[in-house]
Amino acid sequence: MSITLRLAWRNIWRHPRRTLLTSSAIAFAAAILVFMVTLQRSSYDKMIDFTLRVYHGHLQVQPKGYLDKPQIRNTIPDARALASHIRRLSGSASLSVRAMGFALASSKERSYGVQVLGVETENESHVSTIPGLVRKGRFLSSDDAQEAIIGYLLARNLKLNVGEELTLLGTGRDGSVAATVVPVVGIFESGSADLDRQLVQLPLGAFQDVFSMGNHGHTIVVVGESLEHLEELQRAVRSGLPPESSLVVLNWEALLPGLKQAIQMDWVSGWFLYASLIIIVSFSILNTFLMSVLERTREFGIMLALGARPGRIGVLVIVEAVWLALLGLAVGVVIGTATVIYFHIYGFSYPGMEELAAHYNMPAVIHLALSPLSLTLGPAVILLVTCAAALYPALRIRLLKPADAMKAV
Amino acid sequence: MEQNVICRGLSKTYQQDAIIVQALSGIDLDVPKGDFVCLSGPSGSGKTTLLNLVGGLDAPTGGEITVAGQRVDLMSQAQLATMRLMHLGFVFQAYNLIPVLTARENVEFVMQLQGMDRKERRARARAILEDVGLEGLENRRPAQLSGGQQQRVAVARAMVSGPSLVLADEPTANLDSRNGEMLLELMRKMNEGRGVTFIIATHEQLVMDHARRLIRLHDGRIVSDELQR
Incomplete structure (x- = not known):
């Protein structure tokens, strides 16, 4: 020393x-x-x-520019097939396809502008906690079922309860009128006031029918085992995208900068x-x-x-x-x-x-x-x-x- | 004869509140290499001030000081530190050893500052502690040594790096006559054996009796300068 x-x-x-x-x-x-x-x-x-895990997932595959300007025409073609392909490459990660549109939601008494989300009923519970947060009724039963779940604040605003009908009126991918009347089968409380006030979820198949989406989707939500290995997961997901596609893989920091x-x-x-x-x-x-x-x-x-x-x-x-x-x-x-x-x-x-x-x-x-x-x-x-x-x-x-x-x- | 210390017109004034104190005035002094000089005089005569100026511990108000061929009064603080480290040794009245270091470590301290390697430091420290009669006490801390032993460690520390000049300020003031005598004998031995120049400030007759040359100061001036033997 x-x-x-x-x-x-x-x-x-x-x-x-x-x-x-x-x-x-x-x-x-x-x-x-x-x-x-x-x-x-x-x-x-x-x-x-x-x-x-409530809604956004760790990563999302989206068409380029969709995050800033979520237009219904800007889509992922054959989204389920692409999700299956990425699922094989990304090991234990969970994936679910979503499609999204905007509509006027009406009950007998009131109308509100809402975000309508088409979700894969089998996969959604692996990427989102909302299926587990249904307080009244139940979650969506199958991809082709004509039914909806809504947030509890929207239910209160529309004065709707489980079993009552919800009318949706929007614009389809091809510019046509997208209109449907579906029963509300569940009311969820996510803990996010925005989601609880604005979100309506339909089975993906039903959404694609109503909004003329064909087999298109808007996002593929990916949830890995933990945030620690997110970069590796992001690389794996990116490697599964078709070459020269205009799709991008966004992580949570880009999805939720706030x-x-x-x-x-x-x-x-x-x-x-x-x-x-x-x-x-x-x-x-x-x-x-x-x-x-x-x-x-x-x-x-x-x-x-x-x-x-x-x-x-x-x-x-x-x-x-x-x-x-x-x-x-x-x-x-x-x-x-x-x-x-x-x-x-x-x-x-x-x-x-x-x-x-x-x-x-x-x-x-x-x-x-x-x-x-x-x-x-x-x-x-x-x-x-x-x-x-x-x-x-x-x-x-x-x-x-x-x-x-x-x-x- | 080669001069070790040369002072020309050396003066030092202090300001104490509104009063200006003339501590030294017009000192002309030549100390040849290998001399054994005693500065004597009553308290306040300027002995310690002169030692401090020669050792570069304080700056003169006027005049010139040359030590080992170098103008001390023109040096920067860093140059003064180097000169003290390489050319000078100090022995103080109150021993002034570093209390948390052992006798050997106190002696090694200066060599460590000089950047000497560990093996050589150890060998030199052991040898000089033997020379000053402290064999077997190397690992004692200052508090475990008597006043005489501590002052011998201080002399060993001053000598170990091979200085050309040792400045000692009242080195025997805190020692009994037997220890004082032993210390002076030790200094004489170092002076005669190694050719080191000693300048000792004291008001004790015992020290004056051992000096080859006795310089008396009074009110900051040299009043006499005598060769004793």
């Missing part, structure tokens, strides 16, 4: 109580950060996965809280090092007299800070990681979350994900802040004049 490292290590133990107090503060902050950052990131993963932005905002606001914690700890460190430097002014004067350059003594102070930080971080990371491992195995639940989760068909507990980034990000920031806090006392050493410093008591 070099003399600087040894000297720094021994210097921090000149006042064991002070060192233990300061490193305890660092350990506490590190443990909190490891746990909170991991919980936050795990919550995001859960939130993204849950949000995507979700990503919301997460980024939450992540940043979370860091404001963490920053307050880190700032409090950094003041404790700054205080420790200012005291440490002030009480050793005479010793630093001697070192300068012996020929040490101020920069070298500054480095010594920084190394002391690093030792102190590593001491606290080692303890903090062990405690934080042990806590994360516990909740990784047994799961973490926010108070009151069980009821809400059960209502929306989502898991009540979050099993914290062990990731190197989550475990090291907070401690790395603390290490940087500790070094930064020691920088000021270290720089003060440059101002010392050996003769004056040696007179210090």
Whole structure:
């Protein structure tokens, strides 16, 4: 061990109580950060996965430009055959074909503009939680059945109940009038007010008949096992597209940019809280090092007299800070990681979350994900802040004049 | 004779609040290589100030200082640090060892700053600690050594890097007469055996008796400069 490292290590133990107090503060902050950052990131993963599984899926195959301008004429020809082909290439991923149009939905009393979605009744439950969120009645029975399910807010607005008839009037792919009268067989509550207010689902076959779609669809929704391997899945899906087709594979970030932005905002606001914690700890460190430097002014004067350059003594102070930080971080990371491992195995639940989760068909507990980034990000920031806090006392050493410093008591 | 230290018209003033204190005034001094000089005088006569100026620990207000052929008064802080490291050794009144390092590590510290490799550092530190009679105490920290032993470590630290000039400020002030005598003998041995120049500031008769040359200061001026033997 070099003399600087040894000297720094021994210097921090000149006042064991002070060192233990300061490193305890660092350990506490590190443990909190490891746990909170991991919980936050795990919550995001859960939130993204849950949000995507309601409706959008992890990936969607769409005609180019459809996302920005969802025109009924812009279609995927022979969509079911293409979905079968991609299914074979993409391993364990789930796929479902959808077609979408807009219509005026009317009950006996009222009319509203709605989004009409044709879904593969057998596959839709693998890519969307809506089939499992039907609160009244049932989900669609078969692809050719002439029936519909609607969101509970739309049902309330139209004053419709299960068993009553819904009239849809729109425009078909060929420009013809698309009109049908179907019984409402189920009412769902997805947790998304937009979907619950605007969405009508028909079996894909029925939709294709009514909207003159032939065998065309608009999107193929893909859900993989997890978000971790999304890029690989996206590559596999892309490889299954016909050459020179105008189809594109969009991931959830493109499909739901607002979700990503919301997460980024939450992540940043979370860091404001963490920053307050880190700032409090950094003041404790700054205080420790200012005291440490002030009480050793005479010793630093001697070192300068012996020929040490101020920069070298500054480095010594920084190394002391690093030792102190590593001491606290080692303890903090062990405690934080042990806590994360516990909740990784047994799961973490926010108070009151069980009821809400059960209502929306989502898991009540979050099993914290062990990731190197989550475990090291907070401690790395603390290490940087500790070094930064020691920088000021270290720089003060440059101002010392050996003769004056040696007179210090 | 080759001069190790040359001072010409050296002066130093301090400002204490509104009062200007003339610590040194018009000092002309030549110290040949290998000399053993004692600066004496009452408190406030300028002994420590003169040592600090010669050692580059403080800057003069006027005049010139040359040490080992280099103009100290014209050097930058970095150059002064290098000069202190490579050419000078210091012994202070209060021992001033680094408390968390052992005797050997204190002695090695300067050599480490010089960038000497570990093996050579170890060998030199062992040899000089033997020379100053501290064999077997190398791994003790300063708090585990007596005042005399600590001051011998300080002398070993000052000597180990082979300086041409050692500046000692009241080195025996905190020692009893026996330890003081031993320390002075040690310094004389280093002076005669290695040809190192010593300038010692003191007001103790014991030290003055050991000096080859005695310079008396009063109110920042040299009032006498005598060869003793």
